Amino acid sequence: MVTAVYPGSFDPATFGHLDVIARASAAFDRVVVGILNNSAKCPLFSVEERVKIMSDATKGFPNVSVTSFSGLSVNFAHESGAKVIIRGLRAVTDFEYELQMAQTNRVLAPDVDTVFMATSLEYAYLSSTIMKEVALYGGDLSNFAPKEVIDAVVRKILSRGVCNNEQQD
């Protein structure tokens, strides 16, 4: 039984994340998506909202669960009984940071390996940040995320704009 964790900000889930999750769910027995309760960033959605959005978007995968975590990803992996951390790689620009993070994680927890999944070509350009930018200016989001996610993004941006300053510590 191999459990993998997929940590990230997921603010909010995109088709790119869901593509990685679908492929990870086929490759591993169990996948735990971990949504970082990240006080340093300026999230659009609260961590509880991100967990709900991701849970709804992944309900078709019986071996995928979604939760939030604080602190180090390797601790989250240990707590989840995982020996694998999954990260998606979109382009070579992601690589330097991701490699450094994977190597740091390996020093912190030699029993946990990072597995990189090459993002499918059709989503190579896509990020939550790009989706929020397009949303802010009223662009078409239908290529970026499922309808329920888009509706949540539009509602949130209409009510507050892209940056939820109130959630910063």
Ligand code: PNS
């Ligand atoms: O979706 P993101 O923002 O690219 O995800 C980054 C994330 C959450 C995977 C990374 O920031 C992370 O693991 N943060 C928790 C703290 C940690 O473990 N850092 C890695 C050691 S440097």
